[in-house]
Amino acid sequence: MSAVDSIKHVVNWLSEPSRFFVITVAAFFVALFPGEMGPGWLRRLTRPVLAIYRPRVAAAMFAVIAVLFGFACLDPNFRSIVGKPDNVPIAGMIFLVGFFVWFAVQQGRRNDALKDAGQPIVEKRETGDGKVLVWPDLVYIEFICLILWCIFLVAWSIFLKAPIEEPANPSKTPNPSKAPWYFLGLQEMLVYYDPWIAGVLLPGLIIVGLCAIPYIDKNPKGSGYYTFRERKPEIAIFLFGFVVLWVWLIVIGTFFRGPNQNFFGPFEYWDAHKLVPLINIDLSQIIWVKLFGVALPKNPLVRECFGLLLVLAYFVALPPLLAKTWLKSYYEKLGPARFHIMVFLMLTMIALPIKMMLRWTLNMHYLVTMPEFFFNI
């Protein structure tokens, strides 16, 4: 086996979902808070990562990643998935999202440093004594932007043909069948939750949660300029939702989910006959049958009491506890109504990665399953 092959094997191994997820989340927090998290040794270990906020280092990293990406395209399996016309923009999106998240945090950190040095932040300095005329200053920027985009779109359209497959055929289900790419995060949630939760409740809560942001975030600082230090928790939560739970899941759904919705590594052939044993098991099964060695009780409330307790503890007991301890200052600032809405939304958001990890590592199917009441979590 050549060196290249063994690298590919390692990458495939690393992209097993639970590993890949842990790596992604770790990388996310280390990149956002280098040298600021955890015990002393971890801080010392991660401090050098601060260098990524120097434009040159970042540019070099981007270049290296782009080159590696180019090399990866030499692999036929990789190319056949990434090179699908509809997937090309998604590959582009990974780079764009990476760049703009970096750019925003970097500008925020620079402003923080300027404040430390007692200087005005960039936005203040630029504004100086006031305003400029829209004509010509703004209209010209818009005009140039428009021309460049026209050129870009036309070039893109000439070089990449829009896909058209076989005519629609209701009796021939393609494998895999996927939703449009921007909904693949939602489709991914369907693996872990029942359709009415993953397909209706959670998307609804995403919209409600986005709408609620301005009314929950009472931090008066950081309005109208980039900053990181003055809004660390807000930025971390939003970016976690956007980068990890939205964009990352889309990437998973697009590039890693193959036939029969099985996981495939980036250099793995999409084999429709890949056999993955279905051994998902409910919490009630684990506790009553495996642990106690008895049959499942008939009464659903008794049968599910452990899972129910767990879920109640998570959604009902945890918020007041947080209000008294870790999030005390927020409770005092926000008041009960805002605080509980915020905590409920956040717990719901965190429940998704928790459920994903439980599934991947323990094959956990449902924590509570009461099909009698359409209640499966």
Next chain:
Amino acid sequence: MALLKKLWEYTRSTQVWNSIFRHGPTDNARNRGLAVLTNVFLHLHPVKVRRSGIRLRFTWCMGGITFFLFLVEVATGLLLMFYYHPTVDYAYVDIVDLREQVPLGVMRELHRWGAHAMVITVWLHMLRVFMTGSYKPPREFNWNVGVLLLVLTLLLSFTGYLLPWDQLAMWAVTVGSNMARATPFLGHEGPGASLLKLGDISLVHAGNDARFALLAGRFVGAGALLRFYVLHCVGIPVVATILMAVHFWRVRKDGGISGPV
């Protein structure tokens, strides 16, 4: 050169020109202000803006690019409508014809890639607005208008996805609309639906639930194609246009693009 300049000056002195553009040469502040004020399109802008607000580094021009892409979609979509019939017999062939018969045809490509790009830019625009804290008072309401625009952008894309009527289209929409079956009370497989009964007759079943309303049938078929076409070409764009007008208006009324106090 001198001739061109003369021609230009002559053009500007004609009654026709002056009836359209009601301001003098834009070489002074007054006329530059008038250039914006007397033009219904430019008037979406204020006359003056903070310098920091128009820097590319600040806004990334992302909202503007999203709007530009929307206009591209309108223009190219209109041209596509000349060729496309939203019927099961014609839809697919029309698309294949666009590809094979029209020399140098890129309209379909422009429309599809423009749509992909718009979805991405609207996310990045939201990211920018979040990272500059521009949703904070007094801009809470405009953030909400933005969230609606985001949803509409996705729905526009989703309804358009069906129209080529190929395998990709039909099954993506089948998967995407299956979830409507599980809507609480309104979908026949959703929680609560089985409670809605009159005696033995269930009120919500596969023939009248939320998914049926969306698809005009139990499956993705002719009815769904027509419904998605109408929503895609008329319904959603009209609502989105109105909301965009509100969005831009509010950017102005909330004090222009945000900046530090």
